[in-house]
Amino acid sequence: MMTSLFSIFEPSSSIFTLNLNWTSTILGLFFVPILYWISPSRWTLTWSKIIHMLHLEFKTILGPSNIGISLMFVSLFSFILFNNFLGLLPYVFTSSSHLTMTLSLALPLWLSFILFGWINYSQHMFAHLVPQGTPSILMPFMVLIETISNIIRPGTLAIRLAANMIAGHLLLTLLGNMGPMMSPKLIPLLIISQILLLLLESAVAVIQSYVFAILSTLYASEVN
Template sequence: MMTSLFSIFEPVSSIFSLNLNWLSTFLGLLFMPLLFWVSPSRWVLLWSKIISALHTEFKTILGPTNSSLSLLFISLFSFILFNNTLGLLPYTFTSTSHLAMTLTLALPLWLSFILFGWLNHTQHMLAHLVPQGTPGVLMPFMVLIETISNIIRPGTLAIRLAANMIAGHLLLTLLGNMGPLLSTKLLTFLIMTQILLLMLESAVAIIQSYVFAILSTLYASEVN
């Protein structure tokens, strides 16, 4: 039971036991119709409004001098949202449920922010280690706490995204495996529950991609 339950997160495919399931990241390109690029449609207008709202918010956080960086975080949001939503399809591998994927996104971003900040704004980074108004006795402890909180940032970003994706998919799979054992009335209730959980997972996919992007933007704003 547990083996089949966690097999949905197995990247190894049945074709020569290769890690071909990672290719599901690019499957969404097949779902984009030609009209999406050729002529304006409701999907294009909706996506344009979303990008415009995100650009305004990210630009406010980053400041006017670094507003061009918002394109990076909009792309990050789009990529994570794309993979989270694609993972909701049946029998589709969810790449963002693996720490290998989420850490690959979070660690290089955090490392580049830290290196840029310490190399170009050293005094500013040192000032962040001791909040304003901290008593002299507590300064060593505050430096230690702030240092640890900065170090664990990529881990918290990666684990938050992966854990939320894993939890929802496990719950959907666990409830779905109970279907053949239930009566007709209970099966109807189970289907309604699955639909509600699927709606919740769709919201989680959007929220987690937004949280990942907005926290990365906040981390980038601290080094300027």
């Protein structure tokens, strides 16, 4: 039962051993109309306002000298947001619910921050392992704890995004499979609960995109 239930999240559609389900990661580009780039519209202005607010927030965390990096995190937020929302459409593969994708986003970011920090700011990185005011007897334990917390950061980022996206989809699938076995009187209640869950999943899609981007920004701000 669990194998068949989780199999809906596996990339099984393929042609000549090419997994077509992963093409959904670039499917969002086809949903953007050409007029979006040509003439300003209400959607264009709204999205530009959101990007500007995120840019200001990320720039505040990173500092005024890291404007380019803040734009990178805004792009990361947009990419994850598009994939999360595309996964809510029927018969669309949810790539952000797989550790293969989430870990491929989190691990290179974390690794680049760590290498950059240890190569250019070695003393700062060593000092970051021991919080200020730590007693001398606890310093070895704090170094161990801080080292472990830094190592597991890409895993926590990836698992947080994948688990939150797959949990709501599983709940929607379980409730949807109960439809044929329910009495006709309870069908309207099932439809209302599905709509409410879909709204909740839409909010989760936005929140998890923001959490992934803001945590990556915080990790980058600790380097310099």
